[in-house]
Amino acid sequence: MTHPEPETTPVLALEGVSKAFGAVRALRDVSLRLYAGEAHALAGENGAGKSTLIKTLAGVHRPDTGTVLLDGKPVDFHSPADARDAGIAVIYQEPTLFPDLSVAENIFIGRQPRRSLGRVDHRAVRKAAADLFARLGVALDPDQPARGLSIADQQLVEIAKALSFDARVLIMDEPTAALTGSEVARLFGVVRTLREQGSAVLFISHRLEEIFELCQRVTTLRDGAWIASEPLSDLDEDGLVRRMVGRDLEELYPKQVTEIGEVALSVRRLTREGVFTDVSFDVRRGEIVGLAGLVGAGRSEVARAVFGVDRFDAGEIEVLGRALPPGAPSLAMAAGIALVPEDRRAQGLVMDMSIERNIGLTGFAATSRAGLMSRRSERSRAVDWATRLQVKYARLADVVGTLSGGNQQKVVLAKWLATAPQVLIVDEPTRGIDVGTKAEVHRLLSSLAADGVAVLMISSDLPEILGMADRVLVMHEGRLTAEIPRSQATEETVMAAATGRTDRERKAA
Template sequence: MLAQAVVSQPPGIQPPSLEAPYLLEILNISKGFPGVVALADVQLRVRPGSVLALMGENGAGKSTLMKIIAGIYQPDAGEIRLRGKPIVFETPLAAQKAGIAMIHQELNLMPHMSIAENIWIGREQLNSLHMVNHREMHRCTAELLARLRINLDPEEHVGNLSIAERQMVEIAKAVSYDSDILIMDEPTSAITDKEVAHLFSIIADLKSQGKGIVYITHKMNEVFAIADEVAVFRDGQYIGLQRADSMNSDSLISMMVGRELSQLFPVRETPVGELLLSVRDLRLDGVFKDVSFDLHAGEILGIAGLMGSGRTNVAETIFGITPSSGGQITLDGKPVRISDPHMAIEKGFALLTEDRKLSGLFPCLSVLENMEMAVLPHYSGNGFIQQKALRALCEDMCKKLRVKTPSLEQCIDTLSGGNQQKALLARWLMTNPRLLILDEPTRGIDVGAKAEIYRLISFLASEGMAVIMISSELPEVLGMSDRVMVMHEGELMGTLDRADATQEKVMHLASGLTVVH
């Protein structure tokens, strides 16, 4: 979030008894994939009326265990007990019928279908003729959304929704099952502070109904805002469990990474170089207008703003995804018109997109195929691809970025979110860009991987690369940027130098309360 929400437990909701019998018990579960041990003899226990935060770095095994609980994967060994009785979930449907619902880290909605159709898919209400009763589905959806205070039209197609709105639909869909156990895997990765507070109020209501919630997040403030207990995994192993009120951020990070994490944001003292990019009065009709800024070689320019401020649209216009309606872009002092991404790449631009699943990954392809995508034209000719040289380049980049994968032939969809993100970053670094545009570069990435990404960005800037970094996490923007450009509803509200930028100043600009000339 732009300003990370700190939400205390709502008044009137009593904390659960941590001596209550367990709803769900995970006992000595193990799971392996080709070349990888994802889980080794792990355990977990969920109490009714409580929130268990499951923490760990990317690749720790959190999502794998949740998919086992949800019936997506089958364990190689171990036992699951539901309300004290052993149970096997052979399919996701079996887990749902047993009272387990899951909100996945990667959204799984059908964009061409309505909100109502997505929520009730496979559970459609039928009329007397055994045909889908759309009117009843609309009524039930409207009732559900109203109960959850989600202001969306049940008939709206999901493809027309923002990422944040889709996330709220996923939450509504999970709640619609009225399950006793709700698994939330990074539910706030794409929603605003207001929506985070909204989600936390929904969680408080579910707790008061005796539901057990497993909450996976990389955001420390969320853990201490809503969790009753915290379990930590590391490298597929169970490290331990503690009450949330007995921990702090430092002790939790130490459990997660197995070491003290010093200096999250690297100190940079490298002077910026020559003017590389100049943007004047850039506009995209109906989206943003009059955006002007300069960017020097070796400089990191942060762009902050609330959801809908136009941050991503500016980046996509510079990269040629959505050609501008007006304004001028100057590169090395010469006007350029970027009409499509191919031209942007030729000019030395690279863009790591906001949503890696929607617009970054080719999920059915291998790590190698995903990484080499942007440089294939430079390694092909006469109908042949220089596969040996291309593979060597990808292997070298994997080592530099510490992409954890059994092999380059591994399907990228099986990697953790953090390793997928690093593979996509590797794709663009192989093009040797002069300008690197990073849109939410650490979304869904654990604190250890974040530190690695920050060091890499800092190193690239010190080598003379110009960086534009868009982020909803305010500490990230302030910690990494030489200057911070703040937008509000399609307008540039002001630009702050690193020395002058504070959370308060950025939030005022992002809320449209102040204009800095």
């Protein structure tokens, strides 16, 4: 699918690029053109080839076939340094700064201006850094240590570093995943400033609303193949989803009608001083209960307390009518609770361990005899669940860290579903994964509820809450402020409770 493009030579382009890793064809005849003064989105599911394309532009990979063009002329990047020297910079989701150096020292490390006798000209370093931040329109202290900077400020330091290399192309890989709303707004302001100054920006995000807000054009990949390059003014979100996954946006929330059964999880007056207070709720068999609220409301902390990871000061928890002793995840598991944590990389997976072993971590008792692990049982268990959840992998022995984010999330789910839980707590189940995998996760949660599992789903994605929950519980500053049935749950009613407005109005009445 082609649409008219600017009548200028692109700053950076790919023409018919293919790249394979063994039998896996990561890119197949892909073309992309980035123009000065334009923000260009790269869209596609996890595994669509976005990361390989980025690494090809950044000099990490060399294409098997096809051409990389800089100002219309073929180039051959042998290393990231070659790409950087050509004016191409990648801003990653999690920057890697030297924590004990100042902001200015991080920007100019290894190439600081020198005075006589080879001494570093610290005044010149600070001034150059301050000039870069002024160019970006942000207020950062060049003398501030990098340690303690927010992710958002670290990204700004990386952008300033890129500008110090005279970067003409900025590739931003999921830069907003860990940012608050105000930090996203500031980053977008910086990107618009860069565009006005003539930079070309390639923007990768799973958040469709960000793509439409920031970018002018979009290139879509599916299964390593180029699908379309077109102006975003010609598309809506539904159209972009169809390009990415080959189906409509309505299919993203496949909620089944289920029979609601007995109370599976009962929480009464749960309190942890300074974190959450007097939290009470039930989750029934066959029910998906959404737990909504703003960041810092205490949702994840309640889940961790229920599972026994964190202590609580008062309150009671029952599973299927039986009291659950506090502070013991092993007892929670034995009672039939599973917790899929928010941070799958730090809390849900052992990243340098195999896919097979990660899935087997919760099943030692089921796959061992006399305290010895049965490798055959472990492998059978892993194959079964990897197949059920359609995990895309080359070999089960591969390190789980090599999988895409969506497939890593499926492995975490497989690990816990293999325990046959009665109560499943999922914290941000689709954060950072593409829309196609989101639909698969939602279909799985709905299917589990239909099979009688009680699901407590914590999510900051309001459409996800509204699309999947039978009831919505809302927290604000450590307290439950509302319980809203599905028929009455709207963005307005949930946000009113999440900001404390509902609670204040109830007290005033």
